[in-house]
Structure formats: C-alpha cells, structure tokens
Amino acid sequence: MAPTIARALTIAGSDSGGGAGIQADLKTFQELEVFGMSALTAVTAQNTLGVQGIYELPPQAVAEQIDAVVEDLGVDAAKTGMIANIEIMEVIAEKVKAYAIPNLVVDPVMISKSGHSLLNEDARLALKRYLLPLATVVTPNIPEAEVLTGLQLDSMEARKEAARMIIGMGARSVVIKGGHLPDGEAEDLFYDGQEFSILSSPRFETPHTHGTGCTFSAAIAAHLAKGEAVLSAVRQAKAFITAAIRHPLHLGGGHGPTNHWAHRLQEGKA
Template sequence: MRIAQALTIAGSDNGGGAGIQADLKTFQELDVYGMTVITAIAAQNTTGVQGVFPISYEGIAQQLDSTGDDFKPNAVKTGMLYSTEIIQLVAEKWRHYEWSNLVIDPVMVAKGGAPLLQQQAIQTLITELIPHAQITTPNIPEAELLTGMSIRSLSEREEAARRLVQMGSTYALIKGGHDTGGMIVDVLYDGQSFHYLENIRIVTPHTHGTGCTYSAAITAELAKGSSVLAAVTTARAFIQAAIEDELGIGAGHGPTNHFAYQRRQRGEK
C-alpha cells in the first residue's frame, strides 16, 4: 500500500484541538501518514494558554534532520514557529532536504491572546520562509501584520493577498473567520485570479484550532496530489463540518470535530 505522507512543524497543544495534535488528527482522517517536528510545548486548555516552553534549537534541528534523512514528505506545513532562530532553521532545512508543497499557517497569537510568535520574528517569516510557500494562510490580523496594511473591506483582503504573492508565496489564502457578519468569505489568490470560498458563519464558542485544522487539511490534500484550488475546497468543507458538528468539550473555546467530515462522507450522523 502506498500512502501520501505529510510533515507538520508546529507547537504542541496538550488539549488536542490545535497545533500538532490537530494536524495529525486531520492527516489521519484524510488518509495521509503524518509526521511531526515539535517546536514548542504550549500548556493550554479551552480557557487559554497557561505556559509556552520552546524546544531547544538543537532539539528542533535534530528532529528536522531525523525526519529529512529518512522520510520524503509529499507536503509540509508550518504552524507555531515561535522565534526568528526557529524560522531560519526551518528555512535552511527546507532548502537542504528539497521538500515541496510548503503550507505556511503564520500562527502568531492564540485565541485568548497569548503570543505564539515573537514580534521580531514576523520579518524573518516574510524574508526567509514565505518565498518558499506554495500557500500562506493568514487570518485577518495575521495578514495585517504581514502586509503592514489594515484590512476591512473585501478589496483590502484582495490587496493583502496580492502582497503575500509578491513576497513569494505562490498562493495566498486570507481567511475570513475574524470578520463579523453571517457569511464568512475566505479569499484565495493564485497570482492572477481570485477565488472566493463563502460559508455560513456557525454560532459556536468551539473554534479552537480552526486555522491549524484548515491548513492541515490543505496540506493533506496537496500531499495526495490535489491542485491548490481543489485542496482548499476540500479543506474548507472539512473545517465547516468540524465546526458545525461541535463536540462541546471543555469549559471555554473547545476543539473542533475532526471526525465530522469523514462521518458525513460515509453518510453517518
């Protein structure tokens, strides 16, 4: 049996809703073999982040080498990278191992406001990693910090996507989850034309890890050989189902339901 393989380079969420745990669950649900390089341990639950403990530089470098020396992932995603040094290291190993299909989820701040990327590392993300990206998937506040512009209107979302492509990302996906209103519009730009993914906003507190899960689903689909547009379309359906069929875990912002998409595909409730 041949199986597509994907690697996630991200932080750990012991609560299982975001970070590498969300990524692995998503890979598994989409029939992709998952591997991890852990950058930091975030102690957190549905009420917030209680602590962040970065893995040492050597610890991350060794995980990247142990992975790269033996495995050939068909796609790679990055989530919480935390510092300039880690971003530079990932960029160096990316070139060294000649990986492909890089999905960058530029994780900066957790839902409750805890910083997951040091302020000064944003510029390093722009210069070192984004030029290697097949697709970069910021939410609106992340897109504002990356592009230096404020984003209110749809045309500003399009302009932010243009700027990300100018920085070297082949595709840009500006996610609309932080917008207000009944419909959520995610804007995908391929350097020439825009695609709009519109979905009904589900009213629920259980949206912890939506960005992680969405970008992991894109990564899984790219690993299986889908085009970027097809990968984003499937991933959008995956995250919509995961938010809609809520699990109701925890006292605060609970995780999304990673089982929901495949259960629906099988005709189960």
C-alpha cells in the same frame, strides 16, 4: 519501491489540550488518509481557557527531528504552525531548501484564540523573510494578514491588496481566511498571483473554534501531499474545517476544539 501512501509533516508546537498544534494536525492527516509525522518547535501548557506556558525547543532539536523524518520516511508536503523564535525559523527554512521539500503550507500563527501572543515582533519579520518565500500557500486570518501587510482589511478590495502584497513577499499563493469578519458567510479569499477565488461557507455562531487554523492548514497540506492542485486542496480543506465547526464536541469551558471526524458524519461514514 516508491511509497504508495502520501506523507505529510507538521512543524509546529504541541497543544496539551489536543485541539490545536501538532495534535490537531496529526488528527487531520489521519482523517484524510495521509501518514502524519511531526517536528515539535515548542511544548505548550494550554486548554480551552488559555495558554498557561510555552516552552521552546532548541533549534538543533527541531533540525534533528526534520532530518530524521525526511531522510528515512520522506515528505510529500509539510506545514508550519507556531514557531516562536527566529532561530527555529532559520532552521526550518534551511531544511526546506536543503531537502527540496515540496508543498510547504505556512500558517502564520501569531495569537491564540484566548488572545495570548505566540509570536514576537522580530519573529514576525523573520517569518516574512525566511518562510513566506518558500510557501506554496500561506493561510493568514484577517488579523494575521493585517500584521503581515500593515493594511486594515475592512473591505474586499483591501483584502485583495493584502493578497497581492503577500504574493509579493514570495509566496506562490495565499488564502486570507474570513472567519473574523463580523457577519455574512465565512468568505475566504484565495489568490495565486493571477486569479482571485472566493470560497464561501455558512457561518456558525459557536465558541468551539479552537484549532481551526491549524486544522485548515493541515487539511491543505494533506491534499497537496496526495497530489491535488492548490486551489482544489484549499476547497477541500474548507469543506473539512466547515464540517468540523458545524458539529462541535462541546468540550471544555472556553474555546472548545473542532470535531476532526465530523466530515465522516456528513458523508455518512460514521
């Protein structure tokens, strides 16, 4: 009998502080009523103040985790987060192709909120070579899109050109997040190779934004796992992360985590 529940896999690093990485992804999957599974790429020692240590897993360990999940439980959508080295990227790409994993969301995690580099230059090039061509949607923020394209994204036209370039790298669609823009509403730019869409939401002045990229991309993966079209999945993920930022938890002394159950507060469910 075919599964009746959507299944989503996160392939990313662990965040000991619980605000980002696989912890944020699994919380998001659960909130959106999707069964969440994980394949760890690294273990980090971190909190709201910064990253104190990164400990990469062997590529074989990543491969075996993906094998174990796909061969028994199955995967309707997957997302990638922090992938610290080229060998792990190669393994992920091989497994995505071998298992024909649908609906791959690539969050090109490069720098933590505290400014800690999570991806070296060689790995950034490998990201474009191995993972972007397999992506259903790529979710860079402004600095990440600038690194991927070499452009300075100081205007909407520049952002559109960057989106075209990322599609040219093989991705089926891209959403360039606007949270790093200096003022106005938080405008995300979506492009599927044919049409542009601008997704706007209120901007909130808050330090509690740790894990926003992880949560946003996980929400997209969750909705794709449930059979939503890509733009619809992105719109619903935008609403989810906006609620999570709007209702902060006020935890920690630095960049605090977002509130993964905030959408229930808005909908009167809690």
